[in-house]
C-alpha cells in the first residue's frame with residue numbers, strides 16, 4: 772500500500788490552527804497526531820484527545836527511549852509528537868496532520884523531507900492578539916509570552932511550503948485551502964513515479 776502524506780501545520784498561537792483543524796477532521800480524511808505536553812490542561816482540553824498530559828520526568832523518559840518523532844520547548848513547556856502512531860498511520864496510507872510549533876516542524880523537515888509544511892498566519896498582529904485574548908484560555912502573562920514569539924515564528928515562513936492567511940470569519944476557507952494543497956500534493960509527479968512503469 773502507498774504511504775500516506777504527512778502535513779505539518781504551524782502558526783502563531785491564536786492564529787486559528789485548532790479551529791482550522793476541526794474543519795479538516797470533520798471530513799474524516801485526516802489522522803490527527805495527538806501530541807504529548809507538560810503544560811496544564813485548559814479550556815476544552817481532553818486527555819488523549821487534544822493532548823497526552825505528562826510530567827516533565829515522563830516526557831524526558833520518552834525522549835530518552837527514542838519515542839518522540841520531534842519535540843521542542845515552547846513557553847516553558849515540552850511539546851512532542853509520539854513516533855509510533857504517526858508511523859503506523861502513514862504505513863496504513865492515511866494522511867497525517869501534525870499541528871506543531873516551528874522548531875519541531877523544522878526537525879520533521881530534516882527527518883522526513885517529503886513532509887508538506889503549511890504555515891497559517893493571522894491577517895495582522897492586532898487581530899492575533901484579539902483572537903488570543905478573546906479565546907480566554909490564557910492569563911495575561913501567558914498571552915504576552917506567546918505574543919513575544921510571533922516575530923521569531925513568522926520569520927521562518929519561507930522554510931514552509933505553503934502560507935495561508937486565516938482571514939476573519941473564514942476559517943473554513945483556510946481548511947479548504949489545506950484540502951486543495953493535499954489534493955495537489957497527492958498528484959506530485961515524484962510521489963507517483965510508479966506510473967512510469969507500464970510505459971518503460
Ligand code: ADP
Nearest residue numbers: 784785786787788789790902906939940941942
Ligand atoms: P490556535 O490553535 O492557532 O492557537 P485557535 O484555533 O484556538 O488558535 O483560535 C484562537 C481564537 O480565534 C479562538 O477563539 C477561535 O474561535 C478564533 N478564530 C479562529 N479562526 C478564526 C477566524 N478565521 N476568524 C475569527 N476568529 C477566529
Ligand code: 5GP
Nearest residue numbers: 806807842843845850851852870871872875
Ligand atoms: P498550545 O499550548 O496552545 O496547545 O500549543 C502551544 C504551541 O505548541 C502551538 O504552537 C502548538 O502548535 C505547539 N505544539 C503542539 N503540539 C506540539 C508537538 O507535538 N510538538 C511541537 N514541536 N509543538 C507542538
